[in-house]
Amino acid sequence: AQKITQTQPGMFVQEKEAVTLDCTYDTSDPSYGLFWYKQPSSGEMIFLIYQGSYDQQNATEGRYSLNFQKARKSANLVISASQLGDSAMYFCAMRDRPRGSGGYQKVTFGIGTKLQVIP
Amino acid sequence: DAGVIQSPRHEVTEMGQEVTLRCKPISGHDYLFWYRQTMMRGLELLIYFNNNVPIDDSGMPEDRFSAKMPNASFSTLKIQPSEPRDSAVYFCASSLRTGGGFTEAFFGQGTRLTVV
Secondary structure (H helix, E strand, O other): OOOEEOOOOEEEEEOOOOEEEOOEEOOOOOOOEEEEEEEOOOOOOEEEEEEEOOOOOOOEEOOEEEEEEOOOOEEEEEEOOOOHHHOEEEEEEEEEOOOOOOOOOEEEEOOOEEEEEEO | OOOOEEEOOEEEEOOOOOEEEEEEOOOOOOEEEEEEEEOOOEEEEEEEEEOOEEEEOOOOOOOOEEEEEEEOOEEEEEEOOOOHHHOEEEEEEEEOEEOOEEOOOEEOOOEEEEEO
16 A cells, blocks of 8 residues: 555646645554655755654745645645756655554655756 | 765666675664665665664565665665666665654665666
8 A cells, every 4th residue: 555645746836936746645653754855867865854743833944844734644845936956856755663563663755746847 | 974875876787697786874873774766666665674684675576686784884785686677776775763753864876777
């Protein structure tokens, strides 16, 4: 079963506009964390932002914010004031302790969303 | 710290040959993950270790794949024999358990494997 779902294979956004990348997740672990990573065409994985399941406030890091809706099991990434350099693949990831893992934490990724920023 | 170091960065090999990918995690990190990235399947978790012990290898596609972590500073992923469908980018990542969970996974630069 898919634990992390990213339903947008590709997105376009006009430069300077805001864009939301969707992510839903599924876990039975009450203590989990959600991450977003950026992968530019050069291939490296760049950590952007983290949200813990018990965090009261939505995480923000500069132009990145995470719209965390726990009841809906969604953790959407919002990028404000898009820049050309934001064009990349974006991955949502979750760390949790699957049943039967003995409490060890696993990190699984969604399939990604390709974002293209248009001048 | 130099970050997670993977070698080689690129590997081209012939079908049937043995391939060994190497990873040096960040010093002090207690989790190590191996991922495979393809266009069709995204980032798949192959296996992960905690304190050098394999915890879950259910993502390893076949018996041709094996991974070891003989000590806290070194891990290998071996494919024997390799096949063209193994062509992918293989990432190693490490993280550290903290009181409230753990740090994000820090990724190496990846190894681009091409099996011809």
